[in-house]
Every structure is written in structure tokens, then in C-alpha cells.
Amino acid sequence: MHGRLRFPSSVLLLTLFCVLLAAPRSAAQDSKVMGELKFKGATGVERDAGVWIDGVYMGYVKELKGDKKVLLLPGKHEVTVRQSGYGDFTHQVVVEPGQVHTVRVAMHLIPGARPPAITAELKLTVDPGRAAVFLDDNYVGHASEFGGALHSLLMSPGKHRIKVALPGYRTFETEVGLLAGQKSEVKTELVKGSIEQASPEIKEVKEIKNQQ
Numbered sequence: 001m002h003g004r005l006r007f008p009s010s011v012l013l014l015t016l017f018c019v020l021l022a023a024p025r026s027a028a029q030d031s032k033v034m035g036e037l038k039f040k041g042a043t044g045v046e047r048d049a050g051v052w053i054d055g056v057y058m059g060y061v062k063e064l065k066g067d068k069k070v071l072l073l074p075g076k077h078e079v080t081v082r083q084s085g086y087g088d089f090t091h092q093v094v095v096e097p098g099q100v101h102t103v104r105v106a107m108h109l110i111p112g113a114r115p116p117a118i119t120a121e122l123k124l125t126v127d128p129g130r131a132a133v134f135l136d137d138n139y140v141g142h143a144s145e146f147g148g149a150l151h152s153l154l155m156s157p158g159k160h161r162i163k164v165a166l167p168g169y170r171t172f173e174t175e176v177g178l179l180a181g182q183k184s185e186v187k188t189e190l191v192k193g194s195i196e197q198a199s200p201e202i203k204e205v206k207e208i209k210n211q212q
């Protein structure tokens with residue numbers, strides 16, 4: 001009968017130490033290959049503005065840090081920042097390996113841009129709340145700006161297309177028709193999918209409530 005193979009405890013401890021040491025070293029190596037973009041905004045207008053990099057929506061300015069920080073491969077990238085009623089802010093950045101580049105966002109009002117004199121209200125309850133919201137194909141903000149007890153999206157009366165999109169989720173689309181002074185609410189939970197699936201594919205509305 002063969003005895004069980006035993007390793008000295010010192011060998012096991014050394015092996016465990018090497019495994020634990022390898023993980024942070026791998027992460028450190030990744031950080032040396034990638035470059036990081038940080039975003040700064042002077043006012044709430046800039047901090048709540050949506051960020052696109054090379055045409056892909058990343059989130060809004062004030063959330064792109066910590067576990068949502070932006071890491072990019074070295075090379076040239078195009079940054080576009082959008083906010084409703086403001087002209088697009090565009091910036092070309094060259095990312096260097098292991099370097100941090102800060103983008104200082106400055107938004108400027110579109111001359112003559114005014115909210116509609118007569119409005120209807122649409123409340124959006126969306127999960128995840130960081131998803132981008134488009135009204136008639138125009139970016140208007142992230143979903144969490146238009147939910148809760150005190151927030152809603154003001155729009156002119158009539159028929160409108162609503163699109164909610166976020167990389168890693170399937171795009172949600174619906175159509176609403178509102179009268180002057182009418183309040184409406186749309187609730188939906190985005191379905192997880194690949195980035196390629198984040199296309200204008202119509203999804204099920206979990207709940208639509210209309211209040212006259």
C-alpha cells in the first residue's frame with residue numbers, strides 16, 4: 001500500500017505566496033500597457049454630460065472613475081461629450097502606455113436653444129440608471145436624471161421616439177404620444193448582451209403608465 005504524497009508546510013506556504021503575488025503583478029502589467037483617461041467638469045452641466053470614445057458611449061463624466069475608470073489601448077482616440085441644449089465637446093487624445101491623461105470638459109450653450117413653451121412630462125425608471133437616453137435620436141442625458149420622485153424629461157406634446165442604450169446591454173426603444181400637460185412613465189430593465197447587440201432592437205416595455 002502506497003502512502004500519500006506529502007509536501008512540507010514551508011513548500012505549500014511558498015507556493016501560495018507566489019500565487020498571491022502573481023495576481024497584482026499581472027494587474028500592474030496590464031496598467032503599464034493601457035493608458036487612463038480622467039474627466040473634469042467645472043459645473044453640473046459638464047459633470048452630468050455623456051461621454052463617447054471612438055463612437056462608443058462610456059457613461060457620464062462624474063461616474064468615470066474607480067471601478068468605472070476609462071482604460072484605453074495606446075494610440076489616438078476621439079472623445080465626444082454631449083449634453084442636451086449644448087454643443088458637442090470634442091477632443092483628440094493620444095494615449096501613452098501607463099500614462100494618465102486628464103480631459104477638461106467645457107460645454108457651451110447652443111445659441112437660441114430654448115425648452116418648449118408647452119410641455120409634457122415623461123418619467124423614466126431604467127435599470128441600469130447610467131444608460132444613455134435619446135429623444136428622437138438626440139441625446140438628452142442618462143436615465144437616472146429622469147427618474148425618482150422629483151425628476152422627469154420635459155418634451156413638446158406629440159409623438160416621440162425614446163431610445164435607451166448602454167454597451168453590454170441590448171438597446172431599448174419605444175414610442176410615446178403625449179398631450180400638453182400629460183404625464184407618462186416608462187419602466188424597463190435593459191437585457192444584458194454583447195456590445196454588438198447594443199443596436200436599435202425593440203425591447204419589451206415592462207410597464208407604461210399614463211396619467212392625464
